Amino acid sequence: TYLGRLSVEKGPQFLVEAWGRIAASHPDWSLQFVGDGPDEPIIRALVDRLPEGAERISFHAPVADPERLLLNSDLVVLPSLVEGFPLVLAEAMACGVPVVATDCSAGVRALLKEGVTGLLAARGDSGSLSRALSTAMESRELRVKLGSGGRMAARELLPDQILGRWEALFSDVLR
Numbered sequence: 001t002y003l004g005r006l007s008v009e010k011g012p013q014f015l016v017e018a019w020g021r022i023a024a025s026h027p028d029w030s031l032q033f034v035g036d037g038p039d040e041p042i043i044r045a046l047v048d049r050l051p052e053g054a055e056r057i058s059f060h061a062p063v064a065d066p067e068r069l070l071l072n073s074d075l076v077v078l079p080s081l082v083e084g085f086p087l088v089l090a091e092a093m094a095c096g097v098p099v100v101a102t103d104c105s106a107g108v109r110a111l112l113k114e115g116v117t118g119l120l121a122a123r124g125d126s127g128s129l130s131r132a133l134s135t136a137m138e139s140r141e142l143r144v145k146l147g148s149g150g151r152m153a154a155r156e157l158l159p160d161q162i163l164g165r166w167e168a169l170f171s172d173v174l175r
Contacts, residue, residue, distance in 0.1 A: 001073035003066060003088050004080075006037035011079035011102060013039070016046040016057075017126035018079070022134045023053020029074075029137055030056040034063060070095040075136055075143065080104045081124055086111070090157055093117060093150030098143040100132045117150040 004010050012033065019031050031053075033043065040059070047054050063069050066088075070076065076092040078101035085107035092099050093111065099118035101108050102125075112118040119136055122128035136143055 001032050001034060001069065001076050002079070003034045003063075003069065003076065003092075004078070005035055006033065006040045006043055008039055009080065009082050010037075011081050011104075011124070012043045013046060014102075014124060014126045014129055015077060015079040016043060016050070018130035018133055019053055019057065020050045021126065021130040022137070023050070023056065025134065026137050030058065032058045032060060032073075034060045034069060036062060066091055067095060070097050073097050075100065075133070077129075077133065078102065078108070079121075079129055080108075083107055089118070090154060094154035094157070096147040096151040098136055098146035099150060100129070100136055102129065111153070113149070113153070116146070117153045118146055 002012060002015055006012050015031070044059065047057050050057075070092050073092075074097075076088065076097050076099045078086055078089055078099065080086070080102055081104055083105040086101070086105075089099050089101055089108065089111045099112065101112055101118060101120060102123040103109065103120045104123040108120075112120060114120050119132040121132040136146070
């Protein structure tokens with residue numbers, strides 16, 4: 001599942017290219033794009049040009065309930081070129097869904113620990129992204145491990161954890 005804006009900085013074009021490289025090797029998998037944006041026609045055109053696997057790619061409008069979507073996903077991918085602190089990764093991890101993301105920001109690196117809470121791919125590199133996706137897709141055991149690791153890590157993002165840190169920071173600053 002790709003959940004986000006369909007725009008150049010989010011990297012959906014790299015996901016389509018990566019899918020094109022691995023679709024034949026993973027005939028039981030499908031890819032869903034959930035979201036919209038200015039590059040949707042471009043992404044659809046790239047899908048239409050794929051030699052194989054295009055029929056297993058679907059496009060869906062943004063959803064009001066991302067939790068339900070995430071809980072019905074086997075894997076979440078974030079192919080972005082730039083990000084801040086990507087909430088979609090935190091949300092997927094909180095739902096126990098394994099993630100594959102590009103190494104595009106300190107926020108991604110703060111959330112995702114390679115091989116523990118997800119898999120990292122090189123930013124802007126569809127070959128690296130396809131290898132990371134294939135690795136996750138080929139091993140149910142790895143997906144379970146990453147999902148569990150992500151769920152545990154996401155506990156650190158709960159409001160009571162965050163608010164306590166903010167209060168401590170403000171106390172320090174005001175001294």
